[in-house]
Amino acid sequence: MIEPEFTEAELHAFADGRLPERRRAELEAYFAAHPDEAARVAAYRAQADELRAVFAPVLDEEVPQRLVLAFTPRRSRFARVAAALAWIVVGAAVGWQLHTFYASRIPALGETPIARTAAIAHVTYSPEVRHPVEVGADQESHLVAWLSKRLGAKVRAPNLEAAGYSLVGGRLLPGESGPVAQFMYQCKQGTRVTLYVRTEGADHEQTAFRYSDEGNVRVFYWIDRTFGYAVSSADIDKDVLFKVANTAYAQLNP
């Protein structure tokens, strides 16, 4: 009997179905004549079938999430962290915006809103008959020079004649962060309007033209780069006061 020349490796390749067809036929012929060897190959094939059958169900198992996450690229992990951080930043930004927004309405502790201090000054001095002002309008240039010197910035007394109000004069008042100025105006009927002027710090918030009700005093106010202004009256209604304040605003913030 002819012993075929084949190797152990070829036997396994045969068992694994990886031999070229011609070679496979040669080995088949050999195994037909050698039951022991044929049984060995059959056993190897049976092992393979059993192994595949035993472990096949694993393929159908649900993949644990931890394994998917294990191969989630760091970019994605980073993106998740970044997203979380972004929300923190957004929160901080919103918080800061709210802070600055409210800061413009409710200034830092200890600083009274300009509308409030202006209203208090208004009700204090506008009823004065004999001494409503320290320096009268007849000395307007002196008044303006004096107040400008004391406030440390060039102050102007707007001309409100177009709105029916004439300058009575002005006075210096103590403010929370330095001297403030008050100009008083009066119409022909005797109603008074005051313009409250204070200097503003370097990093203050500028505001547009705003209105505030301070008790029975109506106040229009605005804050520009250098000054905070407030136009107050307890005697005239809001619409009339608006015209007066707007006249002042137009001259002070051209």
Next chain:
Amino acid sequence: MKDSSQVIALIPRLRRYARALVGERAAADDLVQDTLERALNKFHLWKRGTDLRAWLFTVMHNVHVNQVRGRREFLTLDAEALELPVRAAHEASLEARDVERALLRLPVEQREVLLLVVLEDLSYEEAAAALGIPIGTVMSRLSRAREKLRALMEGLPVSGRLHVIK
């Protein structure tokens, strides 16, 4: 990233291989997890166009060698030493479901080769590349694995000798 979804699609295959290699489900999934994490870190080393699955088996092999093998190899040998005297000649052959137990009694190097070839259908060349060994070593390990598994399954005394055909 497209490659990432390819890897994730292969996770069931990795789990099956790991289950056969390690035995317990939790330990197998740990191995897969470690493999995936390492694969992610080393992903730039994968050559695009080559078999991603074979590369992942390489990674798993390395992880297994580094982290698990020393301990497991010791346990395998120990279990074998304990069980061999118990198995009587008249004992019935292991049940088919016990192929799992028989498999775990193979030395891990032989088990790896057998599983890559039989379970994962890697070519001998691919298995050699995945394990970083010569193809001749693949064939000899495959031969020993099959013979030992056969002996275990049939209740035959386990011989370390190769059955050689000229």
